[in-house]
Amino acid sequence: MKRVLAILGAVLLSAAAGQAQAAPAAVVDGVQMPAWVERAGVGAARRLPIAPGMELRGGDEVRTGAGSRVYIRLAEGSLVKLGENASLRIIDIAPDRGGFFMAALNVLEGAFRFTTDLLARERRRDVSIRIATVTAGIRGTDLWGKSSPERQVVCLIDGKIEVGGKWKVTLASADTQGAALEVYDRLRSAGYAAEIYPTKSGAQRVYLVRISRLPSKADAEALAEQLRGTAGVEDPKVSS
Numbered sequence: 001m002k003r004v005l006a007i008l009g010a011v012l013l014s015a016a017a018g019q020a021q022a023a024p025a026a027v028v029d030g031v032q033m034p035a036w037v038e039r040a041g042v043g044a045a046r047r048l049p050i051a052p053g054m055e056l057r058g059g060d061e062v063r064t065g066a067g068s069r070v071y072i073r074l075a076e077g078s079l080v081k082l083g084e085n086a087s088l089r090i091i092d093i094a095p096d097r098g099g100f101f102m103a104a105l106n107v108l109e110g111a112f113r114f115t116t117d118l119l120a121r122e123r124r125r126d127v128s129i130r131i132a133t134v135t136a137g138i139r140g141t142d143l144w145g146k147s148s149p150e151r152q153v154v155c156l157i158d159g160k161i162e163v164g165g166k167w168k169v170t171l172a173s174a175d176t177q178g179a180a181l182e183v184y185d186r187l188r189s190a191g192y193a194a195e196i197y198p199t200k201s202g203a204q205r206v207y208l209v210r211i212s213r214l215p216s217k218a219d220a221e222a223l224a225e226q227l228r229g230t231a232g233v234e235d236p237k238v239s240s
Contacts, residue, residue, distance in 0.1 A: 024055040025093040025103070029073035034065035059226075061089045064110065076101035076125050078116045086110020089191060091130075092222035101125040104219050108191040111146040128219050130193065165215035166240045169224045171233045172209040180207035186231035187211075 028050055035050040038061040048054075050062065050070060064070055064086045072080040072088075075095040082088050087108040094102045107129060114129060131147045171187065171194065174180040180196050187194035187209070197208040214220040217238065224236035 023075055023095060024057075025075045025095045025101075026056040026090065027073050028052055028054040028056065028070065029079065030069075030071040032067070032069040035068045035070050036063050037061065038063065056090060056093075058090055058092045058094075061087060061108075063087045074101070074103060074127075078114060078127070080105070081113040081115070083111035086112065087191075088112065091226050097126075097218070099124055100218075101127070102218060102222075103127045104130070104222050106130045106191060107145060107147045109147055112144070114143040126216055126218055128215050165213055165219075167214040167217055167220040168210050168212035168239060169214065169220050169227075170208050170210045170237045170239065171224075171227060171231075174207045174209070175204070177207050180209050183209045183232040187227070187233075190231055192227070192231075 030052055031050050033049070036047050037050055037054070037056065038045050038047050040046075040059050056062070056072060062070055062072070062082060064082055064084055066084055068084050070082045072082070074080065074093075080088070087110060089106040089108055091104040091106050092102065093104070101124065103125075105128070112129075114127075129143070129145070131145050172180065172183045174183070177196070177198075184194050184196055192211060194209055194211055197210055199206055199208060211223065214223065217240070220238045224238050227233045228236055
């Protein structure tokens with residue numbers, strides 16, 4: 001009998017562990033409609049209406065309409081609140097990567113707020129939020145921000161952030177400014193804060209297209225993989 005109970009206990013523990021590992025990295029905690037998620041599919045992106053409990057994943061773009069709101073609960077306990085007429089792209093997200101919860105978010109448009117409860121502040125994580133050319137590496141904070149064509153605002157309410165960083169991703173190298181501008185325009189249209197950096201290779205001038213001021217190597221590597229094979233990006237290189 002004891003042996004049966006021991007086996008049953010081991011099975012239950014294994015099942016619980018499996019469920020914990022399978023827990024989604026991000027879930028819609030609440031929604032005031034209309035709101036959608038644009039998700040890459042076979043052939044073309046799908047536009048799905050958002051509902052409470054919907055699981056979100058890397059590559060998803062969350063959009064809100066007039067008068068709507070979306071609350072996104074991250075696996076480590078933080079809450080991302082997205083205001084009306086806003087757009088948020090989940091560049092990468094993983095509940096456990098090397099012992100850290102990892103997320104890279106890009107606010108393309110509108111207002112957002114990132115809040116963390118007391119328990120979540122103690123958990124190991126690597127979370128960054130990019131707003132146009134500003135990247136905030138979050139370390140247990142209450143953070144508010146807004147992105148619009150006119151201005152980008154990041155406001156720290158409580159805690160610490162690291163704005164910017166030494167890491168960058170070089171996405172393309174061109175011999176002419178025109179060729180570099182083609183890649184630059186595609187990336188900017190897709191919501192990535194690319195920049196053109198003229199330099200020299202020997203006696204020849206070259207134009208690098210890159211995204212800089214990334215807070216961590218993990219964030220830069222995730223972005224490089226996200227863009228590889230798209231918008232004219234073939235062999236992105238991460239450096240500090």
